[in-house]
Amino acid sequence: MPTGTLHIDLEAVAANWRALDHLSAPDCETAATVKADAYGLGVTQVAPRLFAEGCRAFFVASADEGLELRRALGPEPRIYAFYGHMPGDTLTLKRADVVPLLCSLDQLTRHLETLPRHPFGLQLDTGMNRLGLKLDEWAAVAELALRAEPVLVMSHLSSADEPDSSENAAQLARFHEITDGIAVPRSLAATGGTILGPDYHFDMTRPGVGLYGGAPFDRAEPVVALDLPVIACFDVAAGETVGYNATWTAPAPARLATVAGGYADGLFRALSPGVDAMAGPVPCPVVGRVSMDLLTIDISHLDRDPETLRFLDPHHGIDALASKANTIGYEVLTALGRRYQRHYRGSVA
Numbered sequence: 154m155p156t157g158t159l160h161i162d163l164e165a166v167a168a169n170w171r172a173l174d175h176l177s178a179p180d181c182e183t184a185a186t187v188k189a190d191a192y193g194l195g196v197t198q199v200a201p202r203l204f205a206e207g208c209r210a211f212f213v214a215s216a217d218e219g220l221e222l223r224r225a226l227g228p229e230p231r232i233y234a235f236y237g238h239m240p241g242d243t244l245t246l247k248r249a250d251v252v253p254l255l256c257s258l259d260q261l262t263r264h265l266e267t268l269p270r271h272p273f274g275l276q277l278d279t280g281m282n283r284l285g286l287k288l289d290e291w292a293a294v295a296e297l298a299l300r301a302e303p304v305l306v307m308s309h310l311s312s313a314d315e316p317d318s319s320e321n322a323a324q325l326a327r328f329h330e331i332t333d334g335i336a337v338p339r340s341l342a343a344t345g346g347t348i349l350g351p352d353y354h355f356d357m358t359r360p361g362v363g364l365y366g367g368a369p370f371d372r373a374e375p376v377v378a379l380d381l382p383v384i385a386c387f388d389v390a391a392g393e394t395v396g397y398n399a400t401w402t403a404p405a406p407a408r409l410a411t412v413a414g415g416y417a418d419g420l421f422r423a424l425s426p427g428v429d430a431m432a433g434p435v436p437c438p439v440v441g442r443v444s445m446d447l448l449t450i451d452i453s454h455l456d457r458d459p460e461t462l463r464f465l466d467p468h469h470g471i472d473a474l475a476s477k478a479n480t481i482g483y484e485v486l487t488a489l490g491r492r493y494q495r496h497y498r499g500s501v502a
Contacts (some may be wrong), residue, residue: 156413156446156492157381157461161194163202163499165374166364170203172372173344173360178351184210186343186361188218188235193487194365194377197225198497203364204230212359216242219251233274233305235284238264247271252304256284261294265301274305279327280320281311291331299335305357306337313345313353314369321346325353345369367482368472377486379465379493381414381430384447386458395449396441401426407453410437412462415446418490420464423478430462431469437462 174183185208191199200211200222210231213219216239219232226232231252237260238246238253246253247268255261256276264273275298278285285308286294308328312318328341338356344363346353348370363370366377388408395401395409412430416422425443429436430450441449450462465474471482478485 156418156490157379157494158496159489159493160378160380160496160498161198162374162376162378163198163497165366165376166194166199167202167206167499169364169366169370169373169376170206170208170360173347173358173363173370174207176347177358178354180356181351181354182210182357183347184208184212184233184340184357184359185364186212186359187222188212188214188361189487190218192362192365192483193489195495195497196222198500199364200225202499210357210359212361213251215239216245216249216251216253220245220249223249223251231304235276237276237284238268238273243267254305254307257286258290258294261286261298269301272304273301274307275303277306277308277328277331279308279324279331281309281324283309285309288327288331295331299337303337305340306332306335307340307359309343310341310346310353313343313349316345316349316369321349321353362483362486365486366470367486375467375470377465377471377489378463378467379489380461380463381412381448382461383410383459384413386410386452394441396425397444398442400442401440407440407451408455408458409440410450410452410459410462412448412450413446414448414464415444417445418492419485419488420448421478421480421488423480424474428464428474428477429469430464431466432459432462 177183185203187196190196212233215236219234233252237256252272254274254276276285312320340357342353342358344360347358366373366375389403391405393403422443428439437450440451471485475482475485
C-alpha cells in the first residue's frame with residue numbers, strides 16, 4: 154500500500170491561472186512557472202492542463218526541466234529556463250528549443266559563441282542579489298546584448314509577498330531606469346507582483362505558487378488534499394510516553410492511531426507538536442515526534458477508529474500547515490514525497 158493519496162485538482166490550477174490572467178493588464182501575457190516538477194505536483198500533468206486552458210509560455214529552472222516539459226507539450230509553447238545557459242546545456246537547449254534567461258557575463262558569452270542564432274532572454278538584478286546582470290554589467294554590455302535581439306528581459310521582486318515593502322517600488326523604479334526604451338518584451342512580476350497591480354506587469358506576468366493555491370494569492374482555489382492511511386490503533390495509559398525522546402506524555406488514558414507518513418513524505422519533523430490531522434470535520438492532534446515514516450495521532454475523542462486521516466484540505470491548506478513548521482507553502486508543496494499515490498482531477502493526459 155502507498156504511504157498515502159495526494160489529491161491534485163487540475164481544474165483548480167486552471168481556475169487559478171484564469172484568475173491571475175484576469176488580474177494581469179489587458180495587453181500583458183500570462184505565463185506559468187512550472188519549475189521543480191510544477192512545485193512538486195507533476196509537470197507532465199499540470200502543464201498540459203494549463204496549455205489546454207490557453208497558457209503559451211512556461212518557466213522552468215533548468216535546461217533539463219525544459220526538455221521534460223517540451224516532451225510533454227510539443228513544439229508550440231515557449232519555454233524559458235531561469236538557470237540560463239549553464240556549462241553542458243548547449244545541446245539540451247537546442248534540442249528542446251528552450252530559451253535560456255542569461256544571468257551573467259559568462260553566460261552571455263557562452264550563448265553568443267555556442268548558439269548564436271538560438272533565442273535567449275536576459276535577467277537583470279534590480280535588488281534581489283541572486284541572479285542577473287548587475288547594473289554596471291548591464292551598462293557595459295547592453296548595446297551588444299540588445300543587438301543580438303533577446304526575446305525577453307526580466308527581473309525578480311524580492312518582497313512582492315509584502316505589498317507594503319519599500320523594496321517593491323525601489324525595484325520597479327530600477328527596472329524602469331535600466332529598461333525603458335528598449336524594444337524587447339519585459340517581465341517583472343511573479344504571483345506577488347501580479348497582485349501588486351498593473352504597474353508591475355509590463356509585457357508578461359509569470360505566476361507560480363498562486364497557481365497551486367499558495368499565498369500571497371488569497372483568492373486561489375485550493376489545489377491539494379492529502380489522505381494518509383491508519384496502520385494501527387491502540388490504547389495508552391495515563392503517564393505513558395509516545396515517540397522518540399518521549400516528548401509527549403498521556404495526561405489521561407488515550408486512544409492513538411499510528412499513520413503512514415512522516416518527514417520522508419514532506420510532513421516536517423518541526424510539525425510535532427502543534428498540527429492536527431482531520432477525521433472528517435474533527436481535528437485530531439499529532440502527539441509525539443514526527444518520525445521518518447510514521448506519525449501518532451490522538452483519536453480518543455472519535456466514536457470509532459478511522460481508516461484514513463487528512464492533513465491537507467480546503468480549510469487546512471499548504472500555508473496553514475507551513476505556519477506550524479515555521480516555513481512557507483512553497484516548501485510544503487515541493488517537499489511532498491514521491492511515495493504518495495497521486496490522484497488527478499481534470500487531467501488532459
